[in-house]
Amino acid sequence: MSQAFTPVASVPVDPSTARVHEEGWQSWSPSGAYALDARPYRPTNSNWATVCYRPGVTVPDGVFQGEGLLALAPKGEDGPVIVCAAADPLSSVPSIRLEVRDGQAEISADGKVDFYSYLGPGGIQGALADWADSLGLQAPRPAPTVWCSWYEYFTAVTEDDIHENLRAMDTLDLPIDVVQIDDGYQKALGDWLTLSGRFRSRAGIADAIRERGRRAGIWTAPFLVDPASDLAAEHPDWLVRSTTGAPVHAGRNWGHDLNVLDTTHPDAAAYLTEVFRTLRAEGYDYFKVDFLYAGALDGVRHQDADALTAYRSGIELIREAIGEEAYLLGCGAPLLASIGLFDAMRVSPDTAPHRRPEADDYSQPGQDAAEFTGVGRQWQHGRLWINDPDCLMARPAVETREQWAAHVEATGGLMASSDRLLSLDEWGVATTRRLLGGAAAC
Structure with a gap:
């Protein structure tokens, strides 16, 4: 059972330029970056909610949610990026929520997460790549055709x-x-x-x-x-x-x-x-x-x-x-x-x-x-x-x-x-x- 969501951070945002990346639960779950006034993709029936999204998880209207990973560019892709990620993704993948209230992005999670600011190139994609690099994995071997x-x-x-x-x-x-x-x-x-x-x-x-x-x-x-x-x-x-x-x-x-x-x-x-x-x-x-x-x-x-x-x-x-x-x-x-x-x-x-x-x-x-x-x-x-x-x-x-x-x-x-x-x-x-x-x- 999921735990209650607890606050992680409150970040001021520019509503006209800010972008939020939701990481979906599995291969088929929609994942990508949205403007703050966008409506993220959600399941259209209960079967797809089980087969293609995180089963048993319903996201409230007006809330962005990443499964184990969420990134925020509070001033747009050219500025710093906030990354909120599962502290130990191999054993626990908490849901991470972001809701905008009064010009502030209120970030919360239902499990243990790490939170940091990325100042390098590449915007949200660069920040997520930086998080992946921090895991220290061996480079994958090339794929056959x-x-x-x-x-x-x-x-x-x-x-x-x-x-x-x-x-x-x-x-x-x-x-x-x-x-x-x-x-x-x-x-x-x-x-x-x-x-x-x-x-x-x-x-x-x-x-x-x-x-x-x-x-x-x-x-x-x-x-x-x-x-x-x-x-x-x-x-x-x-x-x-x-x-x-x-x-x-x-x-x-x-x-x-x-x-x-x-x-x-x-x-x-x-x-x-x-x-x-x-x-x-x-x-x-x-x-x-x-x-x-x-x-x-x-x-x-x-x-x-x-x-x-x-x-x-x-x-x-x-x-x-x-x-x-x-x-x-x-x-x-x-x-x-x-x-x-x-x-x-x-x-x-x-x-x-x-x-x-x-x-x-x-x-x-x-x-x-x-x-x-x-x-x-x-x-x-x-x-x-x-x-x-x-x-x-x-x-x-x-x-x-x-x-x-x-x-x-x-x-x-x-x-x-x-x-x-x-x-x-x-x-x-x-x-x-x-x-x-x-x-x-x-």
Whole structure:
């Protein structure tokens, strides 16, 4: 349960020029800088509040709130910046609020925070980068270039689709290091080692990818369990429970309710270890782990561990299973609690073939939403991890594809293509080759 908010500081502001940066809870939570008269992006329904924002947290109207991190430029981006940050983000991520009253920014928090003034260059982005540098993390290793099945095929992807695009990479001479199979190969969320009817052999695909000189990548949502899965039916004791004894509800997606795997249960942990060791042994060495917010949801677990400790332990279990050499990309992850665990991290909501997100909820798929938060989190790149701005889509059917490609390129982060490659026109092929080629040259 959250604590009461206690005052941290009172700072005079210029209402006409001041800017406030809210850091959202997880990858998909809107994050960025606002003018004082702006209305920050908030969830538009209760499901997205659970799936894309900090669950159980409601922000009052007229209040700015960062989850573990908030920055204020009281006179504008050219002046000093106030940074208020979690004192120990790996164990506690307090909510930090800012409310303007009578020309004063009143800052408060519901946990222990550090508070300091930054006087260097770069405005809010410079101040946040300075905070990241103060953590003393080892620089992340460069990201490979990737082709991902998601934004063309979604959950309907087939094994033949993977093989077609694998051949097209050679035909089009595209500098792709990793071929990543996304959601759709598995029978159900939780049943990761049981194939859907559209796939014949996971190991066989990995072999085919590697025979062409590329690396095999694969997607999982390791902490999610579909209530209709074999895992849920056979091992109901492996699920995180609410205080009433019912499985914790992690929201709804794909038309399914979602439950949470309790990785503090020894048998559930052994199963998850088996999943990732099996995938690694089959030849996969690039892992996108998604919907990670679920592992940090509050609930009753087998061991008496708080949610953030359980989450970090679950990721550490995955890392141990895949080994240090494998590349680990997080997505939908509680960001501050993920520091030090990943090679790369999605730093925005999903992109989409369309520009505007559904209902103007900036946690939802859309190029506008992905650009807003991706720009707001640019300071994380090369400091906390390699930023993943989400995939390049360069096919003619994609709305404003030129603008989206320019955003992906400007981030300098992980470069991944997600088109049916044979559907690309001349511009699409050239842009994909240039963006991935530039990343490969780094």
